[in-house]
Amino acid sequence: xxxxxxxxxxxxxxxxxxxxxxxxxxxxxxxxxxxxxxxxxxxxxxxxxxxxxxxxxxxxxxxxxxxxxxxxxxxxxxxxxxxxxxxxxxxxxxxxxxxxxxxxxxxxxxxxxxxxxxxxxxxxxxxxxxxxxxxxxxxxxxxxxxxxxxxxxxxxxxxxxxxxxxxxxxxxxxxxxxxxxxxxxxxxxxxxxxxxxxxxxxxxxxxxxxxxxxxxxxxxxxxxxxxxxxxxxxxxxxxxxxxxxxxxxxxxxxxxxxxxxx
Numbered sequence: 001x002x003x004x005x006x007x008x009x010x011x012x013x014x015x016x017x018x019x020x021x022x023x024x025x026x027x028x029x030x031x032x033x034x035x036x037x038x039x040x041x042x043x044x045x046x047x048x049x050x051x052x053x054x055x056x057x058x059x060x061x062x063x064x065x066x067x068x069x070x071x072x073x074x075x076x077x078x079x080x081x082x083x084x085x086x087x088x089x090x091x092x093x094x095x096x097x098x099x100x101x102x103x104x105x106x107x108x109x110x111x112x113x114x115x116x117x118x119x120x121x122x123x124x125x126x127x128x129x130x131x132x133x134x135x136x137x138x139x140x141x142x143x144x145x146x147x148x149x150x151x152x153x154x155x156x157x158x159x160x161x162x163x164x165x166x167x168x169x170x171x172x173x174x175x176x177x178x179x180x181x182x183x184x185x186x187x188x189x190x191x192x193x194x195x196x197x198x199x200x201x202x203x204x205x206x207x208x209x210x211x212x213x214x215x216x217x218x219x220x221x222x223x224x225x226x227x228x229x230x231x232x233x234x235x236x237x238x239x240x241x242x243x244x245x246x247x248x249x250x251x252x253x254x255x256x257x258x259x260x261x262x
Contacts, residue, residue: 012211018049044110048076066090135256145251185257
């Protein structure tokens with residue numbers, strides 16, 4: 001297995017993945033259809049891309065975010081919409097919150113990074129009050145839904161190592177459904193969410209992936225010949241339109257369930 005992915009640069013993550021997360025997040029929030037005035041927890045909030053959407057769209061009574069990276073949290077704290085949010089360092093498998101202390105716990109693009117996904121889901125269920133919601137969305141890693149799956153495949157063709165999430169299987173709809181069942185959650189629903197993103201040009205795409213935590217270091221280690229070869233292959237697989245724009249789709253898998261009433 002290749003090295004574990006680490007997220008430390010909030011600004012680079014925003015360009016690489018934050019925008020994708022927000023595209024999926026819009027459909028995800030519509031699917032959750034939450035009431036206003038709820039207490040929210042964003043597990044693995046990273047640089048606050050999705051947390052900011054909660055603040056803007058869900059009128060939360062309270063908003064907290066947990067992430068293992070202090071550098072990412074620093075970026076999240078710089079967002080004007082999150083000045084009143086509680087953002088702190090923490091582990092998804094040992095949440096620093098008391099039982100029944102929030103109404104909604106979400107885990108956007110994080111479940112497959114948790115070494116023991118079942119424990120992570122169980123922790124969300126623990127801190128959510130009876131009748132509350134536990135939900136997540138993850139890129140469909142095994143189904144090719146990851147936004148940079150083509151890039152990863154081409155790098156592997158060149159023999160380059162690419163970091164992996166420790167539990168990519170957890171992104172599957174059937175696996176996540178079983179995880180929610182095992183945590184004792186009820187009224188479980190799952191669905192795929194497909195979104196499109198447009199890059200202004202190939203250079204825009206290339207500069208975006210150079211800052212990506214999962215591939216940036218790998219790209220920078222390539223020889224000049226392999227960089228040229230990779231770029232040529234990517235131009236073929238990600239063709240630009242007449243204006244030079246590159247547009248393509250990615251798919252995430254979403255799951256939600258409710259904590260049983262006492």
